Amino acid sequence: MPYSNPPFIWKHPILHVYRLLPVLQILIATLVYVFTCTNLALADNNLKASSPLLVTHKLPELGSSERSLHEVEVLRLALDKTVAEFGPYELRGIPPMNRARTLVSLSHNLYPNLVLQMSYEDELPEKQNLSYIPFPLDLGAFSYRVCFARDELQNRKKPISQFNDLKNYTFGSGIGWSDSKILRANGLNVVESNSVISLFRMTKAGRVDFFCRAPMEMAFEQQFQGNLGLTADQEIALYYPLPKFFFTHKGNKALLARIQKGLEIAYADGSFHQLWRSRHGKGIEQAKLNQRRIFKLSNPLVKNLPHNYEIYLHDPLSPE
Secondary structure: OOOOOOOOOOOOHHHHHHHHHHHHHHHHHHHHHHHHHHHHHHHHHHHHHHOOEEEEEEOOOOOOHHHHOHHHHHHHHHHHOOHHHHOOEEEEEEOOOOHHHHHHHHHOOOOOOEOEEEEOOOHHHHHOOEEEOOOOOOOOHHHEEEEEEOHHHOOOOOOOOOHHHHHHOEEEEEOOOHHHHHHHHOOOEEEEEOOHHHHHHHHHOOOOOEEEEOHHHHHHHOOOHHHOOOEEOOOEEEEOOOOEEEEEEOOOHHHHHHHHHHHHHHHHHOHHHHHHHHHHHHHHHHHOHHHOEEEEOOOHHHOOOOHHHHHHOOOOOOOO
């Protein structure tokens, strides 16, 4: 039988559409999925941008805003200066703690964006997983120390005229404080306790001879009934480099950069100095450092600290 072409079969275009329908369904579903995910991501980013950044700080040991909220006010000032660029924030306090617990909380990042003012020590950034801003929050005022003295020393007949005379006395200090390490490194006798209140009691009871404080702390604590009526020694003062920086966990680098930028803005526009004078001015004036015999001590804890922070230091012994 001779070969013949098969009869032509006409196919309607709709038959091709039916064959492509599964592919079209998959394509449409994919586009819908991508569109939905994109919108959700944008919504999430907008939510994050509008949600306040939570920053944690330590509440005051003595329960007084005048004394210990200075560092929080500085923190707030720095964050306020950067709201336009970085967005809103929220400050949240946590209960007071001693230095040992403070280091644990910071090094293990136990609280969200915990930022604390602490005295610099070389081992903090090296061993404790911490980062800091090399900006002295007190402009160096905490490097000067004036002292509460036990009652019997107020009318002492023999003056303290040279450094070796200090070795005849005991100095109260907090457990783990940088002050304790510095005083001991300079050959002085130190008795430690776990709180400021207990150090007042020890000084009043005569268990220690001197309990030394920064001028700002002294000015406030002389009005605080918990000091048990202690009075300040009027003869001597101590000086040792004790830069106070903001510290946080090294994982909070973005927050640290924001705070540093805010501090630099506030320093440049004068608002930082205004806040500093409101907190430290009275104490420095009352301390009358120019009328005291000042003993300078070395601080072995800052051997590796670069000196760039020193450009911010204020000298309370020089005329304004």
